[in-house]
Amino acid sequence: MPHDFTPDPAATPSGGAPNDGSRRTFMKQAGGILGLALAPPLLSQAERLTAYSKTVEGVTTLQLKVNGVSRTLQAEPRVTLLDALREYLDLTGTKKGCDHGQCGACTVHVDGRRINACLTLAVMHQGKEITTIEGLNKGEQLHPMQEAFIKHDGFQCGYCTPGQIMSGVACVQEGHATSDGQTREWMSGNLCRCGAYPNIVAAVREVAGQASKG
Structure with missing residues (x-):
């Protein structure tokens, strides 16, 4: 037996197309979703962390052990x-470059491992070296x-140099500087806008050679 179906004129005017209100609602929703999808890449990491942490408010006491010294600060x-x-x-x-974890200028060591300081919260590293x-x-x-780095002139403007050096030290400690190619691969997270890469690799390889000789 065929079903008795009567179309809703308000929902399907002019041969089944959505009405103006439905179209406007759809476009608003689609635009909102697209805006959310496009917004994060345009924000700095600090801004994203702030946006995602709106419920975390108020200043608190943080204890950080930096360079062997315990430091106390008041921060959110x-x-x-x-x-x-x-x-x-x-x-x-420690330099702020891209603030997106892409340039490596903010590289520091936490418990002997290199990390991008812009991609993590200070509160997460209490009690760590x-x-x-x-x-x-x-x-x-x-x-x-x-x-x-001084001997091989591994810098020009110098802005990326602290992060390059911190990554270079970690690269050697990790055993990832046994060849020029391997060094370039494991140092690839640190960008040099001046293009001093050959000199940087030479510096890291020299220290790796010294370490291998004890």
């Missing part, structure tokens, strides 16, 4: 490690990687 839990180091602890050697570029040298004695 949504503050990135990069901003905590630069804005709250005045350790400006944080090392920045300021903590590599021992008094007036430079770290071998710092000396190698």
Whole structure:
């Protein structure tokens, strides 16, 4: 038996097309979804963390061990490690480049492993050993990687240099600097706008050679 179906004139005017109200609603919804899809890449990592942490408010006490010294700061839990180091602890050697985890200028070590400080929250690293570029040298004695960068002229403008050096130290410690090709691969997360890559590789390879000889 055929079903008795009567079309709704308001829903399907002019031969079944949605009415103006339905079209407007659809376009608004589609536009909103598209806006959300396009918005994140245009925001910095710090802005995204802030947007996603609207329910986390209020200043709290954070304890960070940086370069062997325990430091106390008052900050919101949504503050990135990069901003905590630069804005709250005045350790400006760690640079803010892209703020998206793409350039490596903010590279620091946490418990001996290199990370991008702009992609993580300071509150997550309480009780951990944080090392920045300021903590590599021992008094007036430079770290071998710092000396190698000077010897091989591994920098020009110098903005990316702290992150390059921190990644270079980690690269050697990880055993990922046994050849030029391997070094380039494992240092590829650090960008140099001046193009000093051959000199950077030479510096890292020299330190790796020294480490292999003990």
